Amino acid sequence: MTATGASAAPLRRGQSRLRRIESRQALGFISPALAGLTVFTIAPVILSIVMSLYDWPAWGDRTFVGGGNYVDLFTRHPDFWPSLRNSAIFTLLFVPMNLAVSLTLALLLSPRIKGRAVFRVLFFIPVVTPMVANVLVWKMLLQPNGLFNGLSTSMFGIELPSFLSHPQWAMVMVVVMSVWQGMGYNMLIFCAALEQLPEPVLEAARIDGAKGWRMFSRITLPLLSPAIFFTTVMTMITSMQVFAQPQLLTGGGPGNATIPIVMFIYDQAFTFQQMGLAAAAAWILFAIIIGLTALQFSAQKRWVHYEV
Amino acid sequence: MRSDVIADAAARPGEQQVAPAGVVPPRKEKQPVTAGVVVAYVCVVLAAVIFAVPLIYALFSALKPNDQIFAVPPTLVGDEVRWGNFVEVFRFGPFWTYIGNSFFVAIAGTIVVNIVSTTAGYAFGRLRWRGRDVVFVLFLVTLMVPQEVLVVPMFQLMQWLGWVNTPQALILPFAFTAFGTFLMRQFFRGIPYELEEAARVDGAGPLRTFGSIILPLARSAVAVLTVFTFISFWNSYLWPLIVVNDYGYLGTLPIGLATFSGQFGTRWDLQMAASIISMIPTAILVIVLQKHLVKGIATAGIAGR
Numbered sequence: 001m002t003a004t005g006a007s008a009a010p011l012r013r014g015q016s017r018l019r020r021i022e023s024r025q026a027l028g029f030i031s032p033a034l035a036g037l038t039v040f041t042i043a044p045v046i047l048s049i050v051m052s053l054y055d056w057p058a059w060g061d062r063t064f065v066g067g068g069n070y071v072d073l074f075t076r077h078p079d080f081w082p083s084l085r086n087s088a089i090f091t092l093l094f095v096p097m098n099l100a101v102s103l104t105l106a107l108l109l110s111p112r113i114k115g116r117a118v119f120r121v122l123f124f125i126p127v128v129t130p131m132v133a134n135v136l137v138w139k140m141l142l143q144p145n146g147l148f149n150g151l152s153t154s155m156f157g158i159e160l161p162s163f164l165s166h167p168q169w170a171m172v173m174v175v176v177m178s179v180w181q182g183m184g185y186n187m188l189i190f191c192a193a194l195e196q197l198p199e200p201v202l203e204a205a206r207i208d209g210a211k212g213w214r215m216f217s218r219i220t221l222p223l224l225s226p227a228i229f230f231t232t233v234m235t236m237i238t239s240m241q242v243f244a245q246p247q248l249l250t251g252g253g254p255g256n257a258t259i260p261i262v263m264f265i266y267d268q269a270f271t272f273q274q275m276g277l278a279a280a281a282a283w284i285l286f287a288i289i290i291g292l293t294a295l296q297f298s299a300q301k302r303w304v305h306y307e308v
Numbered sequence: 309m310r311s312d313v314i315a316d317a318a319a320r321p322g323e324q325q326v327a328p329a330g331v332v333p334p335r336k337e338k339q340p341v342t343a344g345v346v347v348a349y350v351c352v353v354l355a356a357v358i359f360a361v362p363l364i365y366a367l368f369s370a371l372k373p374n375d376q377i378f379a380v381p382p383t384l385v386g387d388e389v390r391w392g393n394f395v396e397v398f399r400f401g402p403f404w405t406y407i408g409n410s411f412f413v414a415i416a417g418t419i420v421v422n423i424v425s426t427t428a429g430y431a432f433g434r435l436r437w438r439g440r441d442v443v444f445v446l447f448l449v450t451l452m453v454p455q456e457v458l459v460v461p462m463f464q465l466m467q468w469l470g471w472v473n474t475p476q477a478l479i480l481p482f483a484f485t486a487f488g489t490f491l492m493r494q495f496f497r498g499i500p501y502e503l504e505e506a507a508r509v510d511g512a513g514p515l516r517t518f519g520s521i522i523l524p525l526a527r528s529a530v531a532v533l534t535v536f537t538f539i540s541f542w543n544s545y546l547w548p549l550i551v552v553n554d555y556g557y558l559g560t561l562p563i564g565l566a567t568f569s570g571q572f573g574t575r576w577d578l579q580m581a582a583s584i585i586s587m588i589p590t591a592i593l594v595i596v597l598q599k600h601l602v603k604g605i606a607t608a609g610i611a612g613r
Contacts, residue, residue: 022436023435025435025514026431026437026440029428029431029435029514032423032424032427033424033425033428033447033486033489034428036424037447037450037484038482039465040482041450041453041458041486042450042485043461044461045450045457045458045467047465048457048461051461054349058467064350069455092339105352106354108348108351108352109352110345112345113345113352116352117598117599119356121350121599122360123356123359124598125363125591125594126363128593128594129586129592130542130543130562130583130590132545132565132582132583132586133565133567133582133586133587136365136565136569136579136580137583138362139364140366140369140377140580141365145378145380146378146472147365150380150381150382151382153380154380154382155381160396168371172607180359182539199556212344223606224347236560241456243456243545243547248569262456265459265460266546269459269460269463277362277446278460279460279461285456286454286456286457287456289454290452295502296593307433
């Protein structure tokens with residue numbers, strides 16, 4: 001390699017030769033990534049499409065069923081619609097709560113707050129610690145005789161509902177726990193965005209007398225809208241993919257009240273060995289995510305400001 | 309579509325690096341403390357306290373005798389402070405194995421990701437070759453495929469390769485995502501070409517140019533990629549859950565914690581001690597590197613799980 005590079009040095013000796021050499025070098029640099037991506041992403045994607053068209057048990061004979069898996073999911077499978085509904089409920093509750101909390105905190109943590117770095121780290125810690133550990137902590141707090149209910153009964157004499165075994169409360173708690181766990185991430189994105197706000201615009205607004213709520217709603221918020229758009233899209237995508245929190249906190253229960261679509265896919269593939277059905281469900285999830293993302297992109301013209 | 313979003317996010321830090329010197333005014337000047345700042349401060353402290361309750365309570369629960377965790381009324385400290393819980397954890401199940409496996413997988417995975425991403429990022433960002441843009445778009449498209457679509461066929465693939473329950477199955481399958489490549493490409497493009505050309509004219513080959521000119525300049529980007537990759541391998545749960553079947557041999561920490569809580573559902577003291585232990589490495593990483601965090605997350609904003 002070194003030899004060819006050295007002979008490329010006299011630049012005048014014809015661009016095409018140089019190009020050829022550079023192409024060869026590029027091939028060397030790109031091949032690990034290309035090989036890995038082909039084996040571990042492109043091949044599985046193609047395989048997944050094929051699997052979704054088969055009755056494909058983990059072991060044993062496979063039979064071609066065409067669109068049968070998809071039809072089964074939509075028309076016959078008892079848990080598919082509930083799992084889609086659960087993912088939708090989770091997303092509808094989680095995304096706004098997450099964004100509201102993280103944006104509020106980022107705004108509060110302005111440069112004038114002393115020790116803001118410490119606060120930022122604190123809010124960020126659950127994001128980087130193992131989800132399983134976070135969930136275990138919350139599971140302890142939410143036990144019928146855990147901290148929350150313990151405090152409530154001993155201080156106010158009010159018995160709280162049994163959070164994790166109540167159909168509605170279980171989902172609420174999955175959301176609350178997830179907001180606690182994940183909002184530090186968006187908070188940091190908002191912090192980064194706030195630090196990059198164009199100073200001249202803010203200055204101009206200040207000179208014009210903008211203050212407080214007016215400053216926030218007319219100047220800061222529009223300037224932040226690209227960041228809000230970015231976090232909304234990304235948060236929505238990840239919340240449609242929620243798995244660990246409900247799986248570990250509620251086990252999907254009570255009944256199927258908190259089984260999200262990814263847990264459905266996991267169960268079908270690895271508990272019931274219906275890998276074809278699981279592959280089909282994964283593609284439906286992917287289609288939904290693409291659809292929702294496309295929807296957000298087409299709606300962004302109405303509220304996202306890219307100028308400045 | 310997701311690639312657009314990523315492009316927006318990743319393009320920003322590049323600009324940011326140019327801007328601060330001239331645009332950001334010096335922050336040292338003294339400003340009077342206004343009522344607004346006081347209110348904000350009170351709100352932040354209040355939020356931090358509420359936010360920290362689960363963490364603090366978990367820490368203190370890890371130091372209690374088990375039968376006092378659910379005492380009514382709840383207490384912060386039990387009759388005695390049992391540091392021994394942190395030792396006892398290691399007697400239940402192969403906890404050292406979990407920790408060792410997690411470190412091994414996270415470090416090996418980070419090395420692979422760094423090698424693959426920097427070389428490919430160099431090819432995309434610095435070299436001219438036919439078909440480059442087409443291949444790059446292909447890379448970006450793969451970013452949109454969610455893990456859930458991949459795990460089912462990936463498990464099938466692992467079965468065919470005979471890799472189920474092997475270390476490489478934990479490391480390789482998710483080490484080739486295009487994200488790192490994209491991140492490095494964006495960074496490499498910002499480096500002035502004169503530097504590289506001078507090296508080439510002096511007779512340095514592409515490997516040397518890459519190794520001794522470009523990579524050292526990219527140290528901060530490599531650091532960001534390293535931290536995020538390490539964290540995502542360390543915390544990874546769904547894939548190890550699927551591809552490992554002998555937890556005593558290849559279980560990672562998240563898997564160990566989950567099985568621990570299944571087997572010892574009644575020992576909350578030990579579960580909390582184990583949880584706290586698993587939180588330490590990444591928490592330290594974040595505390596040490598917090599200055600680069602905001603910059604890093606704006607660049608790497610995608611490293612989810």
